[in-house]
Amino acid sequence: MKVHVDIDCTPEEARAFFGLPDVQPVQAAVMKELENRLMSGMQAMDPETLMKTWVPAGLANMEQFQRMFWQQFGGSDKKSGQ
Known part of the structure; x- marks a missing residue:
């Protein structure tokens, strides 16, 4: 049933x-x-805020990479005066 x-x-x-x-x-x-x-959290994703966060570190890393590159291949490093 x-x-x-x-x-x-x-x-x-x-x-x-x-x-x-x-x-x-x-x-x-x-x-x-x-x-x-x-x-x-969305305000932190503002393009201007992102650029302020990323660019200074990006430029410093690029300069460091360039110095390493020139030192590796025997070139002169403009910042260190070699």
Whole structure:
């Protein structure tokens, strides 16, 4: 014997019937905090900010690479005066 029961109710009504807590306010607060953190992280991805972060280190590494290259092949290094 099979018995099939259909219950037509909203998720809120089902939670109340089973005595489960309403977590919508907590979920809304967590999602707002997540949104705030994502937006502040997006500001760090600004092209101008990225260039300020990467270029000084990139130029210093390029100069170091050039000195190493010229020293390796017996050329003169303009900065060290060789």
